[in-house]
Amino acid sequence: MEQCLEILQRTIQSEDGNIKKAAAQCLGLIESTHAANILMKLLPDKIWQVREAAVKSLGKLGFPETADILVKMLKAEGDVRKAIMESATLKAPPPEKAPGGGAPGLGGGAKKPDAKNEEVWQVKKAIALALSNIKPELAVDPLIAGLQHGNAAVVMASMVGLMNLQALKAEEPIIALLNHEDWKVQKTAITVLGRLRSEKCLQQIINIFNETKNEAVKVEVIVALNNIKHEGTYKLFAAAAEDDSSDVRKVAAIALGNTKDEEFVEALIPLLEDTIPSVRKAAADAVVNLKASDSLDKLVPLLQDKEEEVQTSVALAISKLFLLAKL
Numbered sequence: 001m002e003q004c005l006e007i008l009q010r011t012i013q014s015e016d017g018n019i020k021k022a023a024a025q026c027l028g029l030i031e032s033t034h035a036a037n038i039l040m041k042l043l044p045d046k047i048w049q050v051r052e053a054a055v056k057s058l059g060k061l062g063f064p065e066t067a068d069i070l071v072k073m074l075k076a077e078g079d080v081r082k083a084i085m086e087s088a089t090l091k092a093p094p095p096e097k098a099p100g101g102g103a104p105g106l107g108g109g110a111k112k113p114d115a116k117n118e119e120v121w122q123v124k125k126a127i128a129l130a131l132s133n134i135k136p137e138l139a140v141d142p143l144i145a146g147l148q149h150g151n152a153a154v155v156m157a158s159m160v161g162l163m164n165l166q167a168l169k170a171e172e173p174i175i176a177l178l179n180h181e182d183w184k185v186q187k188t189a190i191t192v193l194g195r196l197r198s199e200k201c202l203q204q205i206i207n208i209f210n211e212t213k214n215e216a217v218k219v220e221v222i223v224a225l226n227n228i229k230h231e232g233t234y235k236l237f238a239a240a241a242e243d244d245s246s247d248v249r250k251v252a253a254i255a256l257g258n259t260k261d262e263e264f265v266e267a268l269i270p271l272l273e274d275t276i277p278s279v280r281k282a283a284a285d286a287v288v289n290l291k292a293s294d295s296l297d298k299l300v301p302l303l304q305d306k307e308e309e310v311q312t313s314v315a316l317a318i319s320k321l322f323l324l325a326k327l
Contacts, residue, residue, distance in 0.1 A: 005030065009038050017047040017106030024050060028057025036063045043069065048120045049106045055123060059130025067135045070127050073119060084139045087128035088164040090121040132165040140167045147173050155180075156188045163192040175201050178208065187220050194224025202230060209236065215245040222248065226255040234259050238267035246276040253279060257286025265292040272298055277307040284310070288317045291324050 004026075011023040024042055027035045039061075042054035055073075058066045076083030119127075132140050139161070146158030147170070155177070162170040177189040178201065190208070193201045202225075209221040222240055225233045237259065240252035253271050256264045268290070271283035284302060287295050299321075302314040 001030065001032075005032070005034055005038070008035075012038060012042055017050055020045065020047070020050045021053045021106060024053035024057050027054075028060040031061060033063060033065075036061050036066055040066065040069060043073065047106050048123055051119075052123045052126045055126040055130050059126070059133045062134050064134060067131060067138075070131055070134070074124060074127050074131075075118070081139045081142065084128045084131055085161060085164070087124040088132070088161075090125045092121065129166055132167055136167070136169060140165060140169055143167070144170050144173055147177065152180075152182045152185050155185055159188050159192045163195045166196065168196060171196060171198050171200060174198075175204065178204050183212075183214055183217060187214075187217050190217065190220045190224050194220075194227040197228050199228060199230055202228065202233060206233065206236060209240070215247055218243065218245065218248045219251050222251045222255055226251070226258055229258070234261065234264065238264055241267045241271055246274070246279055249274060250276070250279045250282045253282035253286045257282075257289035260290065262290050262292055265290055265295055268292075269295065269298055272302060277305070277310050280305065280307075281310050281313045284314045284317045288320045291321070293321045293324060296321055 008023045008027055008030075012020050014020055014023075020042065024039060027039050036058060039054045039058050042050055045051050045054070055070065058070065071080055074080075074083050074087060131138055143158045143161045143165070144167075146154055146161075149155050149158070159170075159174055159177070162174070171193070174189050174192055174196075175198070177185055178193075180186050180189065186208070190201075190205055193205070205221050205224060209218055212218060218240070222237065225236065234256075237252050237255040240248050241256065243249055243252065249271060253268060256268055265287065268283045268286050271279055272287075274280050274283065280302065284299060287299065296318060299314050299318055302310055303318075305311050305314065
């Protein structure tokens with residue numbers, strides 16, 4: 001282990017961003033304060049992907065003494081919890097045309113952060129998620145406490161916050177909310193557990209699907225199971241493809257396509273003739289995802305579908321299947 005650390009310590013001196021990023025990722029697998037100290041040397045790196053990798057690895061290691069430097073990187077003034085929550089929800093801004101473009105390889109033209117140049121959103125988001133693991137008392141614990149609030153809106157908002165922070169610590173208390181009397185709370189819990197990829201909740205949300213008559217809840221169960229991706233739940237997608245609700249059939253078709261298992265092509269074939277255009281389109285796309293070139297004859301009639309959107313989707317699907325068949 002010591003030899004590995006020595007190699008990685010030398011590696012972070014490289015001028016190649018890809019090499020430094022790989023070193024940062026490796027350091028996150030070594031549970032030692034020495035590894036954390038090496039990672040902190042990468043936090044001011046001029047390449048944002050290297051900084052992001054270093055932050056993520058520090059989050060995995062979870063050493064409390066690294067929290068202060070990460071808080072400083074967030075430039076949180078006063079309310080650290082608010083800064084963490086805001087950073088955890090950051091997304092890519094609309095694309096802008098940059099003159100000349102960035103340099104090849106990592107970096108993408110991003111500059112080293114300073115007082116005038118705020119940290120890129122990817123790194124800020126990584127910092128927020130790392131802090132939620134290193135010091136859960138900053139944001140995670142208060143949100144978990146919010147799950148016990150008497151106001152359903154507060155409970156749901158707390159769950160969404162925990163989802164944004166990818167707080168696995170909240171898994172059990174959120175699973176308990178699957179039995180909540182308010183169906184909206186139950187639906188939010190299903191959504192969040194799906195995003196957290198919780199396998200502990202599988203049987204409970206399958207039972208909910210089988211027992212509920214609420215279409216919105218059924219849809220959310222399929223979406224959650226699609227996110228969790230556990231082979232034992234795939235047959236439920238096939239059953240859901242026969243549901244009375246077109247919304248349920250649509251998400252079931254998408255989920256079946258994401259299984260990557262040709263066994264489920266048969267469940268998709270009837271959906272190609274569904275009365276609802278969005279279901280037909282989703283089924284056609286799913287057939288392509290399953291690389292089911294044997295089903296071309298089922299797709300051809302849809303080239304004359306009454307809905308132009310379905311025609312276009314099927315035309316693309318057929319082209320992709322022919323390409324796959326040649327490969």
